[in-house]
């Protein structure tokens with residue numbers, strides 16, 4: 001199914017994970033896990049290292065196929081999408097903060113942040129204006145023209161966060177978004193996530209080991225050997 005035109009700000013949906021299984025090389029990582037996040041709700045996903053939290057985010061974003069089960073982003077079944085349709089879904093409705101940032105190394109910070117807007121058809125000048133506004137919100141106004149290699153890990157993380165939020169996605173997937181930040185900067189970034197997610201009625205699924213980060217979520221879930229359950 002084609003996700004259709006961009007839905008900036010209108011936030012259809014919520015997230016349903018239903019009986020999802022995933023095995024890597026004979027190791028059953030996820031075994032029939034299920035959870036439901038209501039539209040506009042924020043969930044912190046906790047769990048020991050290696051239990052499959054990042055994998056679960058990748059499955060939700062359609063970056064990896066499930067072995068069994070289904071995942072609904074709003075009314076769209078991610079598991080039934082072609083690679084192109086999954087890419088369109090990510091572009092239009094999902095903001096993903098990767099653990100390893102994945103900034104484009106040949107684009108400045110502001111151009112990295114502008115990419116989702118440009119891919120969704122925004123005019124370049126408007127996209128750059130909005131990108132600079134968001135970079136200012138994460139405390140990086142003076143670093144907007146810098147290249148990723150010139151930025152510290154914490155600065156790159158904030159650029160990655162701005163890029164994930166700039167197109168006001170209906171679903172924000174964040175993999176340890178404050179992992180490289182000092183508590184004060186983490187506080188600023190978490191306030192921005194909470195404010196943007198609330199203002200656009202977006203759904204948030206955030207993997208974190210941080211109490212400070214988990215505190216902005218409405219609910220906490222835990223992934224462990226026993227599966228996925230509310231904590």
Ligand SMILES: Nc1ncnc2c1ncn2[C@@H]1O[C@H](COP(=O)(O)OP(=O)(O)OP(=O)(O)O)[C@@H](O)[C@H]1O
Nearest residue numbers: 024025029047048049050051052053054055056099
């Ligand atoms: N594409 C892959 N191929 C093979 N194994 C994989 C693949 N992706 C993840 N794994 C394995 O799955 C396990 C879970 O990885 P994952 O990154 O999902 O854990 P995590 O809970 O997010 O851990 P952390 O908290 O340390 O980030 C790891 O043992 C990892 O090596």
